[in-house]
Amino acid sequence: xxxxxxxxxxxxxxxxxxxxxxxxxxxxxxxxxxxxxxxxxxxxxxxxxxxxxxxxxxxxxxxxxxxxxxxxxxxxxxxxxxxxxxxxxxxxxxxxxxxxxxxxxxxxxxxxxxxxxxxxxxxxxxxxxxxxxxxxxxxxxxxxxxxxxxxxxxxxxxxxxxxxxxxxxxxxxxxxxxxxxxxxxxxxxxxxxxxxxxxxxxxx
Amino acid sequence: xxxxxxxxxxxxxxxxxxxxxxxxxxxxxxxxxxxxxxxxxxxxxxxxxxxxxxxxxxxxxxxxxxxxxxxxxxxxxxxxxxxxxxxxxxxxxxxxxxxxxxxxxxxxxxxxxxxxxxxxxxxxxxxxxxxxxxxxxxxxxxxxxxxxxxxxxxxxxxxxxxxxxxxxxxxxxxxxxxxxxxxxxxxxxxxxxxxxxxxxxxxx
DNA sequence: TAGAAATTCTAATCTGGTTTAGAATGAGGA
DNA sequence: TCCTCATTCTAAACCAGATTAGAATTTCTA
Numbered sequence: 001x002x003x004x005x006x007x008x009x010x011x012x013x014x015x016x017x018x019x020x021x022x023x024x025x026x027x028x029x030x031x032x033x034x035x036x037x038x039x040x041x042x043x044x045x046x047x048x049x050x051x052x053x054x055x056x057x058x059x060x061x062x063x064x065x066x067x068x069x070x071x072x073x074x075x076x077x078x079x080x081x082x083x084x085x086x087x088x089x090x091x092x093x094x095x096x097x098x099x100x101x102x103x104x105x106x107x108x109x110x111x112x113x114x115x116x117x118x119x120x121x122x123x124x125x126x127x128x129x130x131x132x133x134x135x136x137x138x139x140x141x142x143x144x145x146x147x148x149x150x151x152x153x154x155x156x157x158x159x160x161x162x163x164x165x166x167x168x169x170x171x172x173x174x175x176x177x178x179x180x181x182x183x184x185x186x187x188x189x190x191x192x193x194x195x196x197x198x199x200x201x202x203x204x
Numbered sequence: 205x206x207x208x209x210x211x212x213x214x215x216x217x218x219x220x221x222x223x224x225x226x227x228x229x230x231x232x233x234x235x236x237x238x239x240x241x242x243x244x245x246x247x248x249x250x251x252x253x254x255x256x257x258x259x260x261x262x263x264x265x266x267x268x269x270x271x272x273x274x275x276x277x278x279x280x281x282x283x284x285x286x287x288x289x290x291x292x293x294x295x296x297x298x299x300x301x302x303x304x305x306x307x308x309x310x311x312x313x314x315x316x317x318x319x320x321x322x323x324x325x326x327x328x329x330x331x332x333x334x335x336x337x338x339x340x341x342x343x344x345x346x347x348x349x350x351x352x353x354x355x356x357x358x359x360x361x362x363x364x365x366x367x368x369x370x371x372x373x374x375x376x377x378x379x380x381x382x383x384x385x386x387x388x389x390x391x392x393x394x395x396x397x398x399x400x401x402x403x404x405x406x407x408x
Numbered sequence: 409t410a411g412a413a414a415t416t417c418t419a420a421t422c423t424g425g426t427t428t429a430g431a432a433t434g435a436g437g438a
Numbered sequence: 439t440c441c442t443c444a445t446t447c448t449a450a451a452c453c454a455g456a457t458t459a460g461a462a463t464t465t466c467t468a
Contacts, residue, residue, distance in 0.1 A: 012435085012444095013445075033326070037425070038427090039425075048448080049425090049427090050426095050428080053426095058427080059426065121236065121322065121381050122326060156403075163388070163397075164400065167376075169378075170378025170382070171374045172371075173378055175370075175371070184367070191364075193371060195404065196368065200404030216465080217414075217465095241455070251417090253456080254416080255415075258415065258416075262456080263456065263457090
């Protein structure tokens with residue numbers, strides 16, 4: 001293997017591993033778990049299929065890593081963006097920022113995120129454990145945001161914020177199933193999703 | 205084959221075919237396309253795997269039929285419910301009814317609907333043609349509803365109803381990924397989804 | 409209730425894709 | 439340069455399921 005103290009992460013070896021992982025994310029995000037052949041991944045990465053086994057123990061191990069990285073990065077990204085929000089911002093403002101960050105990251109920046117979202121419910125159980133832990137953390141991030149917003153009176157008191165949160169995340173996740181950058185503007189999408197939260201959950 | 209003029213749809217043969225189809229819908233809704241083995245379907249239906257080939261040409265043909273039936277039934281159900289709405293109802297009222305019908309049908313009444321929703325983006329291209337046609341009709345139903353509501357002034361004029369509609373359908377479709385009847389009340393879910401539309405899209 | 413047709417089964421085959429074996433290549437250090 | 443280790447390749451083994459063959463059974467009709 002590599003990527004240790006003796007071999008810097010930019011070594012040829014580490015780059016190849018990364019290329020394979022990127023390729024897997026790309027194919028997985030496009031074709032889904034069932035449609036992803038190791039041969040396709042290898043072709044995209046520019047190697048022969050057996051080369052994958054030098055870096056990953058099995059097809060499933062490769063898939064699991066993609067899923068985990070995807071879930072992990074989405075969370076990190078949204079956390080970072082939220083951390084940069086100025087002090088005085090309302091919780092509703094923060095939610096707008098989170099919606100923006102989630103959507104843009106998922107659609108523009110990361111095949112990993114897309115792969116993770118699309119396949120979460122389609123991979124064998126054993127592959128879900130580690131990614132699920134990440135998703136739980138991400139879920140909590142949103143829960144905290146909703147709870148704080150409702151306590152601050154920025155969200156209708158009678159709204160079931162747990163259900164609303166799950167519906168919102170679902171709406172945003174499902175975007176990967178229909179989004180086509182050529183026919184729609186990302187700005188418009190973000191604005192509409194934000195309106196769905198601001199008016200759907202916020203005070204009249 | 206059977207189910208012709210000479211063999212009524214309640215004949216043993218037709219019943220077996222139905223049992224296999226039901227079993228396929230059940231397994232598909234639970235395990236997804238990749239996880240669905242013909243052997244599992246056969247076991248649930250109470251036959252041996254090869255018996256399936258007496259009724260269906262191939263695994264994919266069986267899957268395709270489940271997907272189509274699922275999409276078809278959701279549309280029929282929502283159409284029926286909408287047709288029963290009294291004359292004077294507002295378009296917003298109709299949308300509330302449609303949300304209710306969609307969610308209850310998908311979660312309570314139909315493994316077919318769940319199978320169709322969950323696997324739409326995961327089956328090979330050829331299997332999507334017929335189901336996609338159904339989905340297009342269903343999509344139009346919602347589009348018409350949104351257009352009418354906005355023209356009637358029941359929806360904010362500045363809202364992008366196409367994007368909002370896709371977000372809403374996504375939110376409702378994704379419910380199959382997290383819904384657990386034991387931990388949540390269906391009524392609460394329906395009410396929250398309705399609120400998301402009424403306040404999220406409706407006039408203040 | 410015999411015989412034909414329909415249905416379902418067991419056993420075998422086929423297939424595409426993953427995985428393993430082991431040889432070839434290439435890069436880096438003595 | 440030569441040797442060693444890392445990396446990648448080609449060829450072959452392996453496997454889990456789908457599918458087919460053909461026999462056995464059940465159902466229906468006359």
